[in-house]
Amino acid sequence: MKLFGLADCNNFYCSCERVFHPDLRGKPVVVLSNNDGCVVARSEESKRLGIKMGVPFYQVKDLLEKNGVAVFSSNYNLYGDMSRRVMSMLSSFFPQIYVYSIDEAFLDLSEFDDVEYIAELSRKAVKSINKGVGIPVSLGVAPTKTLAKMASVYAKKHKGYEGVCFIDTDEKREKALKLFPIKDVWGIGRKHSKKLEYHGVETAWDFVQKSEGWVRREMSITGLRTWKELCGESCIEMDDETYKKSICTSRSFAGHGLNKIEDVEEAVANFASRCSKKLREQHTVCNTIVVFAYTNRFRDDGQQTYINEIVSFDVPTNDVQEIVSKSVNALRKAWKSGCYYKKAGVIACDICEDNAIQGNLFDTVNRDKQAALSKIVDEINMRNGLDTVRVAVQGYNNNWHIKNEYISKQYTTNIKDIIIVKA
DNA sequence: TCTGGGGTCCTAGGACCC
C-alpha cells in the first residue's frame, strides 16, 4: 500500500520560544501576531485556560496576566530558522519531503514497502528532532494526505502514541473517522462544516456516508476530493514547489493608523522593496502590482476608504527601483486625504520565471545594467543587513513600524544574541 | 486605544467570437 506521512510541529511558535526559555516548559505560553494584535499560537496549557485562536490580545490581556501566561510578540526570524532545522532533520530520515508550511511537511513514503520499517523510522525521527532541535513533532501516516493529517492529530492528542499514529487499515480508518468532528477535517472550513452540520453530518464518518453526487453538487470538486481522500483514495497532489504566483507584503499600522501621505508612502515603498526582493529570490518577475491601503474596518465612527490601484509594467520586472517608484506613484495618484489608514500593502502578480521574459519593442530600459545593479545591491545587503542600500523613498522615519513589545531575541540568527553557556 | 499576514484553487457570470 502506498503511504503518506504528515509531520506537524506541536504549537510551533510557542515551542520555539520554549527552546530558549526551558523554564517555561509545562507553563502556559502564547505568541501574538504582528503589532501584538491577536493570539496566533497557544501552548496546551493556554488552550486549557480557554484562550481561543485569533482572539484580540487586549480582550484576554487580564486573563493572561492573572494566570501567569508568558506572552511573546512574534519573532519570524527565529521561527523561520527553527523551521529550517526541523525540515533538514526530517529530510535526513525521509528523502522525499514537501514542506507545506512553516511547521508542517508531507512525506512521500512510496519508496518504502514495509509498514513496520516506516513505523520505526517515524519514531526515530520524532525522537531525534525533539532532542536535536528541541521541537516536539507529531507524525501521522495513512494512504492519503487528508487521512495522514488526521492521524497526526491523533498522534498529538494521545500521549500513548509517542508522537506517531498510523491509519493504515480499514478498521482503523472507520474508527478514526467516527471519532473525528467534520469541522476539523483538513479542507472543510467554516462555511462547509456549517452546511454539513445542517444536513446531519457531524463526524468525518457521517460525511463519507453521503453520496458522491451529493458532495460534488453541494461542495464542488474540492469537497469531492476531500471526500475521496477520506474514503482512502489519494487524489490531492503534492505541489512540486515551483514559484509563488502572487507575492504580497502588507502590514497593519499601530494605534489609529497613519494619515500623512509621507508616512504611508514610506511604508508602501518598503513593502514594494520587499516584494521585489522576494521576486528575485525565487528568480521570477512580475507583470502587475496592486497597491492597497484602507482604514480601520472595525470602526464605524470615522470615514472609511479603500485604495486599490492596479499598475502594469511594459516589460515584466523584479527591479527594486521600478517596482518602488510605480507603487509610490500609484499611491500618490489614488491618495485620499483626511483618513486614518490602518493597513497597506503591495501585491506582485502575473508572475513568471525571469528567464522567460517577453520583451517589448519600444523598451528603453537597459535590462542587463539593471540586473547587474540589483545583484550588487543584494550582495551588499546580504553582508551588511537588510536595506543597508535602499531606495530613497523607503526613508528612515519609520512611523509605520510595527509594535512588538514582547519580542524575544534573535537567538539563532544574530551573533549578538547567541546564548552564552557559563562554565 | 487595541482586531495578523501570506498564500492557493475553483466557480459563476460577463464579454466576446463564429
Place this chain on the structure above:
DNA sequence: TCTGGGGTCCTAGGACCC
C-alpha cells in the same frame, strides 16, 4: 407569443489552508 448554440477567455469573489 415565439429571440440559437456553441465556444473561449477573463475577472471578481468565495472558500480554504497555515
